[in-house]
Amino acid sequence: MTSLTTHTPVNGLHHITAISGSATRTHEFWTRGLGLRFVKKTVNFDDPGTYHLYFGDAEGRPGTIMTHFPWAGVPRGRAGSGEANVTQLSIPQGSFGFWMDRLAARNVETLRKETLFGETRLVATDPDGLVFALVERADDPRAGWTTAETAADVAVRGFHGVSLTLHDGAPTAAILTDLLGYEKIGQEGAVTRYRATGTGEANVVDIVEDRRVPRAGQGAGRIHHIAFSVADDAAEMALRARLVDAGVAVTPQID
Numbered sequence: 001m002t003s004l005t006t007h008t009p010v011n012g013l014h015h016i017t018a019i020s021g022s023a024t025r026t027h028e029f030w031t032r033g034l035g036l037r038f039v040k041k042t043v044n045f046d047d048p049g050t051y052h053l054y055f056g057d058a059e060g061r062p063g064t065i066m067t068h069f070p071w072a073g074v075p076r077g078r079a080g081s082g083e084a085n086v087t088q089l090s091i092p093q094g095s096f097g098f099w100m101d102r103l104a105a106r107n108v109e110t111l112r113k114e115t116l117f118g119e120t121r122l123v124a125t126d127p128d129g130l131v132f133a134l135v136e137r138a139d140d141p142r143a144g145w146t147t148a149e150t151a152a153d154v155a156v157r158g159f160h161g162v163s164l165t166l167h168d169g170a171p172t173a174a175i176l177t178d179l180l181g182y183e184k185i186g187q188e189g190a191v192t193r194y195r196a197t198g199t200g201e202a203n204v205v206d207i208v209e210d211r212r213v214p215r216a217g218q219g220a221g222r223i224h225h226i227a228f229s230v231a232d233d234a235a236e237m238a239l240r241a242r243l244v245d246a247g248v249a250v251t252p253q254i255d
Helices: 023-033 096-105 170-178 233-245
Strands: 013-020 037-044 047-056 065-070 083-092 112-116 119-125 131-137 158-166 182-188 191-196 204-209 223-228
Touching (some): 013 023, 023 037, 023 047, 023 065, 083 204, 096 119, 096 131, 131 158, 170 182, 170 204
Parallel strands (some): 083 131
Antiparallel strands (some): 037 047, 119 131, 182 191
16 A cells, blocks of 8 residues: 655544434534534435534534434434444543533433543433543644533534444554554554544544444444545545555545
8 A cells, every 4th residue: 555655644534424313403412412503504415305414613614513414213323343433522621520510411321431542531422322422632722612501611622533443443544544644643452543643633533443343334323424634625636546546445526
């Protein structure tokens, strides 16, 4: 596989898109619950009868946008291997207690405290079962969207990263490091962390290797896709060419 050493790396995550059920319930949780701004409503271009909901910061900047395809009545998906399965959101240092109390008051499922790579994080699920982690970071300079209930000292600032569960992490790791410009920065047990070198934010991809779990199944509460950020159209097409040359299946450029 061709090395990326002479090429510009990606700028971390651009957006994460999940499948959900009720559009109204999704809107309520991600705005009233997690305090994100409702940036816009469009349609799913592959299924124009379905909304595409965008949540993020004040300007809808790359690295902050969580989007949803709300298919009413869609059954829940199945967690497993071969998927992005944890959306990691950055929160200010010292805001863990606020979020634990806030989400507990909303009867959010599976609240638990974890420490991973020295970072304190709160892991929970949204109403469709989508797993997310609120990760305390002292060095994130971004300003989150503030509301009457989520002030600047607790507001979600955007993505920290994403976690993937795979039976074998090596092929995906090679794409991250050799083609997208990520670097391996650590390992804890079955979790290997990679960080984008082109940005300081929304730059983490964790690969969890677990050969015991079954293959994941799409449905409500599962991540549909993740997107990486690049500088411009030219950088996008150059990266596409490198991926194709390396044997990776890539779509044409889509407007």
